[in-house]
Amino acid sequence: MKRRKLAAGIAVALFFTGTAAIALMASELTGPNPPMESAPADPMPKWIVDDIRKMRAYPDQPPVIPHSIEGYQLSVNTNRCLSCHRREFTEGSGAPMISVTHYITREGQMLADVSPRRYFCTACHVPQADTQPLVENTFRDMSEMGVDHAGDE
Incomplete structure (x- = not known):
């Protein structure tokens, strides 16, 4: 018991x-x-819209968008980005041309127009906000680590 x-x-x-x-x-x-209680949202950050190209944070990073894209339409039928960044429009707009990799299919075939898999720009490219990074970036460029460029003897 x-x-x-x-x-x-x-x-x-x-x-x-x-x-x-x-x-x-x-x-x-x-x-x-x-849980399930509403909390006030943080204020929206200000977008960096100075049209100055930003240094990439790591190799192969897609370039950030240095201008406002508010109101841009990106749909199956319309892509406003291409009105300035398509190869044939860059001379008049002064915008950088989209990479030649955007004209290649998954199978490696070169196309006359942007590949469908590269058509939705904001899947990879984003506008830059004036905020602190969420995670510290510890990336160091090879030149900062004492590695010389090829041919710099």
Whole structure:
């Protein structure tokens, strides 16, 4: 009889300890606001719209968009980006030409127009906001690490 009471007491203690631990973990996951409660949003950051090309943060990074794209239409039928960045329009617009890689299919076939897989520019290219990075960038360029360019002997 005493063993049953002792076992029941231990079970109750473990149950409440486990419940308290789960509640603590849940509060850490949900943050300061209870789940499903509305919280005020942070103000929208200001976009950098100075039309100055930005240094890339890592190799093969798609260039960021240095101008406003608010109101640009990107749909199956319309792509406003191409009105300036398509090869035949760059001389008049002064915009950089989109990369020749955007004219190549997955199979490596060169096309006369932008490949359908590269048509939606904002899948890779984004406007730059005036904010602090969410994660510290520890990328270091090879030249900062003491590696000379080929032929610089």
